[in-house]
Amino acid sequence: MNDHRSLLAELEPIAVAAENGSPPPPAEVEMLLARARDCGDARIEGLALLTLGHAWQHVGRLRAAQQAFRDAAARFRSANHGRGRIEALIELGRARYAAGEIAAALDTWSQCLELAHESDDRYHCARVCLGVGQACVALNDHAGALRYHELALTLARPLGHDRLTCEALINVAGDAYRLQQHVRALAALADADALLQTKVSNRVWAAEVHYYRGLVCLANGDLEAALTPLQTAYAAHADNHNVWGEAHACHALGQVHEALGQKDRARDRYLAARALVQSAGMMAVHQHILRRLVALARGCDDFAAALAWLHELDLLDATASNASKPRWTPAQQSRLNALESRSRVLAVRLQLAQPG
Template sequence: MSAKLQFAAQLEMIAKASYCGAPPSPSESEQLLLAAAGDEQLMATAQVILGHSWQHLSEHLKAQQAFLAGIQGFKAMQCKKEQTETLILLGFSHLLSHQPMLALDDWSEALKIARLLKNRKLCARIYMGIGQVYIGFGDHQAALGFNELALELARKLGSDHLKCEVLLNVASDAYRLKRFSYALQCLAEAEKLLQQSVINPIWSAEIIYYLGAVHAEQKQFAQAKIELETAFTLCDQNENMWGKAHALTALAEVLLVLNDVAAGERLQQALNLALQAGIKELQNRCHTGLIQWHIAQHHYELAMPSFNALLQNEERHTFKISAKHRQRILQLQTQSRMKLL
């Protein structure tokens, strides 16, 4: 095998690991990009790896720049499947950076190509993305409907990896709708797949996080504390910013209920992570918890910064879905259901 073919095979393995939650550091990815110079397709693959590296650290703008460069490279080389896969990644990055309209644009374009390719796996991943947009709109029932559509497709395709990913999405929707038995059922099925055929450290930690979140809602606080501590440790070991922020916020809230002396410190640590990751929802939860903590300690003046922060966050601009994008969602939903008939 030539050196070029060996490098291409190496890049492919790294790209797969990156998608499964284990990307190299940004500096390592940039070295791969330098090594790929001169070959447009290899450079596009290296850009995707770089995008994963930045996304892993919640550096959304840098991730989007890398994914966009990858899309342009694949498009120039007529690699339509890879172009579509990267468009999906770009959409998720836009969603994570609170740009749902841009995400819908990305996925609409991706869906057109996926259907031309007759690639139902890519279509299912796009349906998951649209479900995430509905979460942003606060319509959790509609989000569940799209993710169940993706799960139905994943089961027909027989892809354990896709099935596991969709099961986690369905579980998170069921959790938000307080359908806890359904959430636990999906988590158990996903966990079984991770024990058998699927390897993804982020998903493994996410299962434990949602178990803890469900048990906290069911007031099984001692069990939830152990699970959320474990989820945070796993996310920390994997340097996953999103996972660390969510797990630590939920853990701090459980410690607050238990009147644990570490609650205040954990809430502040969680707030710092939420600020670093730019996750407003978690910031608000941490500020609310800190207010409760400081009042319980009779340190009323220490609660004032969190009061002020909550007021500022309430005044932030909330996006409204435009008529154009509402129509696009309805079209995607109708076309998606027709596809399964």
């Protein structure tokens, strides 16, 4: 029993750090997992597997992350730990979403939402709404994404859960930016930043606040003002070894330099971003970067480089065209509509239960 307590005391702060965007390297977590398996406690093993999934996802190893989250859900289920199982399934959905497996992510999240409603787990209802909103982004349904993320925010605030509220605010900001609702985006970012300055510690989200502020400046044509927040976001993600965030910020910096007419700097940023997205399998961003590299090469009359980038883009486009296009199926739409309605009823109940 003392060994169990000692291991749990060591693992729990690492798990919290991983959940907040700063996991240790996967090899370190795998050593903890081996010890958890030796102690024979399914809940501790599930927590170690959940942490391992975060560690793999942080470095862009999405398949390994999916397997770890899947194994974590199985271990939590064998231990009759419902909340742990839902948490692992939510993260499995996110790893599937990050890998472009939108239909699989939706199936996972709708399963999570049903489990959360069955146990009246309001926290995880909000978490799943965040995930479904992200799937809407992948389907280019930005209005739907904002609807789900605002619903998650409505669920989170009455719970008094600062971390969940902060996550919802950042997602709302991203949706509002994509819908060109820049006032709403900046207001959500200000609220998220206030939480990050006081009650919430998450290096990824702190960098995302700078990233979206930079994107709003870029969208408004305020190019010089866009540079500082985007450079801050890029440096923060790089320091935290977050490949996904680093690639997006680097790509955005390339766009700013290109708009400023700084072609060499733009090319350098795009090339750095290309290397990052190749390692992480971020196909959509990779395609956009290649299109910008083609345009830059043509603008400099470097037709050999333009042809080389076009060849790489053609190969990538062929891969993308062979993949199934993400879309809602009628069954998924019906299931999610019913679950959304139940979540809205829950949100109203939470609001009515608030004092005053």
